[in-house]
Amino acid sequence: MPLTEETIFQIILHGGNGKSLAMEAIFLAKQGDFAQAERKLKEAEQEINEAHHIQTSLIQDEINGDKSDVSLLMVHAQDHLMGAITIKDLAREIVDLYAIVKQFDSN
Numbered sequence: 001m002p003l004t005e006e007t008i009f010q011i012i013l014h015g016g017n018g019k020s021l022a023m024e025a026i027f028l029a030k031q032g033d034f035a036q037a038e039r040k041l042k043e044a045e046q047e048i049n050e051a052h053h054i055q056t057s058l059i060q061d062e063i064n065g066d067k068s069d070v071s072l073l074m075v076h077a078q079d080h081l082m083g084a085i086t087i088k089d090l091a092r093e094i095v096d097l098y099a100i101v102k103q104f105d106s107n
Helices: 005-030 033-064 072-106
Strands: none
Touching: 005 033, 005 072, 033 072
């Protein structure tokens, strides 16, 4: 996969979508809608996996000798993706915590 601005923007797009979906999952869990929160977390995972797939393809190209210049835009895309992964992981924990709290409130 060639390193183009379009490719970089795909990483940003899917990473941003994943981050937004993870944040939606937290909001839904806070409202007590755990089924929908779980769906949003799965969607977030799919979006982030798509961005990660693109990133992995670019890394494999570089390993195979197809070197690319690193631009500030690519650095931004990598940062965006890593932030999205972190937020998705934290969202998973927060949704679980809301479920535990809800369970104790019900008793």
